[in-house]
Amino acid sequence: MNMVLHELKSCRKSTIVWAISIALMTIFFLSLYPSFSSSASLVKKILEGYPEPVRKAFGISIDDVTKFLGFYSYMFSYVVLLGAIQAMNYGISAISKEIKLKTADFLITKPVRRDEVLTSKLFASLISLIITDIIYLVTAFITAESVAKESFNIKLFFMISVTLFFVQVIFMSIGILLSTIMRKIKSTISISLGVVFAFYIIGMLQATLNDKAMKYITPFKYFDAGYIIKNSSYDMTFVIISLFVVVVSILLSYVFFLKRDIYAV
Amino acid sequence: MNIYLREMKSSRKSLFIWCIAMIVFIAAAMGKYAASSYVSGQSLNDIISKMPEAVKSMFGADRFDLSKAIGFYGAMFIYVVLMAAIHASLIGSNIISKEEDDKTAEFLMSKPVSRAKVITSKLLAAITNIAVFNIITMLSSIYFVGYYSKGENVTDDVIRLMIGVLFLQLIFMSLGLCFSAFLKNPKLASPCTVGIMLATYILSLAIDINSHLSGLKYLTPFKYFDAKNLIYEKGFEIIYIVLSVLIISVFIFAAYVFYQKRDLKI
Numbered sequence: 392m393n394m395v396l397h398e399l400k401s402c403r404k405s406t407i408v409w410a411i412s413i414a415l416m417t418i419f420f421l422s423l424y425p426s427f428s429s430s431a432s433l434v435k436k437i438l439e440g441y442p443e444p445v446r447k448a449f450g451i452s453i454d455d456v457t458k459f460l461g462f463y464s465y466m467f468s469y470v471v472l473l474g475a476i477q478a479m480n481y482g483i484s485a486i487s488k489e490i491k492l493k494t495a496d497f498l499i500t501k502p503v504r505r506d507e508v509l510t511s512k513l514f515a516s517l518i519s520l521i522i523t524d525i526i527y528l529v530t531a532f533i534t535a536e537s538v539a540k541e542s543f544n545i546k547l548f549f550m551i552s553v554t555l556f557f558v559q560v561i562f563m564s565i566g567i568l569l570s571t572i573m574r575k576i577k578s579t580i581s582i583s584l585g586v587v588f589a590f591y592i593i594g595m596l597q598a599t600l601n602d603k604a605m606k607y608i609t610p611f612k613y614f615d616a617g618y619i620i621k622n623s624s625y626d627m628t629f630v631i632i633s634l635f636v637v638v639v640s641i642l643l644s645y646v647f648f649l650k651r652d653i654y655a656v
Numbered sequence: 657m658n659i660y661l662r663e664m665k666s667s668r669k670s671l672f673i674w675c676i677a678m679i680v681f682i683a684a685a686m687g688k689y690a691a692s693s694y695v696s697g698q699s700l701n702d703i704i705s706k707m708p709e710a711v712k713s714m715f716g717a718d719r720f721d722l723s724k725a726i727g728f729y730g731a732m733f734i735y736v737v738l739m740a741a742i743h744a745s746l747i748g749s750n751i752i753s754k755e756e757d758d759k760t761a762e763f764l765m766s767k768p769v770s771r772a773k774v775i776t777s778k779l780l781a782a783i784t785n786i787a788v789f790n791i792i793t794m795l796s797s798i799y800f801v802g803y804y805s806k807g808e809n810v811t812d813d814v815i816r817l818m819i820g821v822l823f824l825q826l827i828f829m830s831l832g833l834c835f836s837a838f839l840k841n842p843k844l845a846s847p848c849t850v851g852i853m854l855a856t857y858i859l860s861l862a863i864d865i866n867s868h869l870s871g872l873k874y875l876t877p878f879k880y881f882d883a884k885n886l887i888y889e890k891g892f893e894i895i896y897i898v899l900s901v902l903i904i905s906v907f908i909f910a911a912y913v914f915y916q917k918r919d920l921k922i
Contacts, residue, residue: 412851416858423866469858577758580846581670581746588742589677592735596685 398515409477410523414530420466421534459539464616471558478559479583481516482566487576496655524556554614561610568640571647663781675792686800689728725805733883744825745853748832749846751778756842761920786825794818820881823900827877830907837915
């Protein structure tokens with residue numbers, strides 16, 4: 392419990408900064424919606440004149456894009472990007488900061504088992520992420536209610552928004568795994584940015600090229616907003632893959648961390 | 657000279673990984689172009705050209721002629737720019753702040769070199785890193801785009817684009833240098849630089865969606881060297897070049913001034 396509290400305290404400031412910047416970005420993007428929707432109705436007319444296969448070539452149906460939820464899911468992909476960086480940072484720094492700041496031997500000599508250390512760090516990161524997501528959800532919902540002219544499906548809105556947390560958990564567990572494998576991590580942010588952007592760019596390529604196989608590689612595509620809007624449910628294949636990734640990387644991090652050599656200063 | 661060599665050696669591995677990643681990315685992207693080759697490219701272009709700006713940018717299609725290799729490259733180019741910007745921000749913000757972060761600043765500062773000289777060597781090392789990154793990306797782009805372009809000459813276009821990227825890299829690198837000299841806590845240097853970099857990137861996306869915001873384009877370096885302009889239209893705009901040079905020199909000058917007076921956190 393002490394460790395959880397200590398961890399929470401040490402990432403309090405960063406949680407606040409992340410939550411505020413994600414919330415500000417959301418407000419900024421959503422406030423662009425009114426002017427976007429007026430120009431979008433024009434496109435709809437143009438596109439209705441084209442045959443079905445041509446419309447399909449775009450991947451997204453035009454109907455979805457011009458509606459509020461379509462716009463929201465476009466904007467949401469950037470929220471997920473930021474959220475993923477935050478989660479990866481927490482995951483990586485949980486273990487590596489003790490080593491880097493040379494506090495690991497202090498922590499390890501305390502009368503707690505190593506798996507308890509890892510568990511409390513895991514919980515602390517999860518709690519920080521949950522706090523960020525709650526702040527995001529509330530801001531997004533209030534802003535959405537005030538900018539959307541037409542009424543939108545609130546259940547779908549929340550189903551899409553909650554995927555932020557799912558993607559974050561995936562990245563956090565990958566981060567923890569990395570930090571238990573790598574001997575010494577000098578700079579958290581370079582690794583987290585590298586990994587997150589690698590996946591993000593794969594996701595972007597996937598969207599542009601419409602390649603089915605690439606979807607499995609990047610967590611950014613596991614919870615596709617388009618699919619959620621169409622079927623009002625998550626794609627079960629990807630839910631299982633995500634669970635698998637999270638469970639395996641967390642289990643492996645326990646295995647590695649329990650056996651790890653920790654050097655005294 | 658010694659500091660420069662030391663820096664080059666310490667960043668060798670990460671530079672190598674970045675370059676490999678860029679080559680693979682460009683090869684994969686252009687390979688995809690060949691595979692899909694947009695058979696219906698022409699008709700697709702017709703439709704895209706009729707769409708309003710906001711919707712075009714949502715599809716990431718913009719005004720590029722996707723049936724040509726260079727147009728496809730131009731549409732992918734924003735990711736090259738983004739990666740270059742990340743690399744440059746990280747290099748710029750780490751190269752000075754890591755000494756304090758790794759507790760080697762004491763050792764370095766007790767050597768018989770002035771602080772200005774330390775910064776100069778580190779600055780040169782950072783610029784070398786950026787230049788290598790840029791040249792490798794340029795060469796692989798010229799090779800892969802040229803390979804798929806069916807004999808069209810793409811070298812000029814790619815060189816123009818990469819010169820634009822070089823400016824962008826220098827801007828973010830100097831921002832990073834400035835932050836690491838200015839901020840009291842050395843740990844904050846890279847998060848702040850990367851944060852500002854991402855904020856300007858997101859601003860550039862917002863400007864694409866909403867044309868009312870176009871007045872803000874001077875605030876985001878991502879709009880200074882637009883791939884569309886460089887390939888199809890005016891080429892470089894003087895105002896942006898002047899602006900970039902101004903930004904870069906102000907940041908570098910500030911880095912020198914602040915670092916000379918800095919209380920090292922040891």
